[in-house]
Amino acid sequence: MISVSIIGYGNVGQQLAHSFHSSENANLVQVYNRSQILPSSLPSELFINDLGQLKPADIYIISVSDRSVVEIASKLPFTDRLVVHTAGSLVFDALPDTNRRGVFYPLQTFSRSKSVDFSGLPVFVEAENEADIALLESAAKALKARVFEIDTNQRKALHVSAVFACNFSNHMYKIADDICKANNIPFDALHPLILETAQKIMSLSPSEAQTGPAIRRDEPTISAHLDFINDASKKELYELLTRSIQNG
Template sequence: MVKVCIIGSGNVAQHLIAAFEAAEATELVQVFARDKSKVAHLVPEEKITSDLKNLVDADLYIISVTDGAIKEVSADLPFSGKCVAHTSGSVSIDVIDGKNRSAVFYPLQTFTKNKPVNFKEIPICIEAMHETDYALLTQAASAISGVVQTIDSSQRKALHVAAVFVCNFVNHLYAIGNDICRENQLDFDLLKPLIAETANKIRLLSPQQAQTGPAARNDTTTIDTHLAFLHDAQRKTLYETLTQSIIQHGKKL
């Protein structure tokens, strides 16, 4: 059984803590949190420490903190020769202090506190500096997820950029759509079935096959009508940019 220690108490850390605490094939031996109250609802008090010097022995230490803090935290670990992984999508494996065996344990999902997720469906992307650690990482990842993928730091960076496009940018477009509805006394809930169907379609079709709308049809009349409706300069620019991107992308196919 893999003994796991989680270092961190933010969104990703809390979801990992819950997943490992529930897993049968691993043992969550300890959680490090500077503020113990942030994780007190997830694990017994005796499993929480706020002092890195009090970390107990584990097979795998997972650092789940902000990207800018990974290097400092890994350098402050009071041991050497252990497998230490971070959970960042954009930070290189090399950021882990060399006194330990560097690794990456990246769950590809958007996490929000108090919003449960099904970890079994979340891809976990792993990378190890030492070939022998892949078995350890795979065992730990497989205990909480049904999708484990080995990728290198360069691929992970590309995946993270892609994730920003399909998640963060798309959610921002939801926010703009919500604002437009509110400004025109419309209920945003009217768009939710459309949002759900758009997401569901790519389970069966490629994004290119699923693309619809005036840009995909090169319907200039509708496009011009929409642009005339948009009085906000930033929204107009965004509409034009995305429209041209869809048109150009269609020409490449």
């Protein structure tokens, strides 16, 4: 039984808190939230808004915005305990060395309004010694997650990859939505296409799955599309992405 406290109750912190609370193999000790307690299905006695009230736990997971991690970590009222953050792009030794340091990075996109199932989800861990790695692995396994041990450089690569695979592909949906709206087409007609595009990747590599006018070098269609797009920045993106697909 691993004991965990969550510091920060944003998108990631909420999902972690709920998942650890409902795990049979973890004990959620406390949740720190700076602002007023939010409506939650968690028992209210778990919540604190003063770091001075933090009780002993095996792991303290800081899940606040990247830019606040270091400040929060420097205010912790104890030393020599395992403190980790959940940020994709922050080096773990950004944390002060008054405590044992590490990273617990679940690779998923978190939204307040949609709950995340950690089972099968990859969690990337880093720490300064084997004992701390083992603690982080126990925490990940309590969530039924898949654990990967990586170094800081790999985590940075992973974060950049995730920006492309998630943030930028969502922006592609956004542009599609803009074009549908401007032409009175219901965007949900694109839902099956969007799901299938993602599901294909579960069995084909992205190179194998690539379809469309760019990869088949269908210049008449590409020109017709560029003529159709009025917006200068969408046109620039269409051209650059087409060239990028063609250059492999």
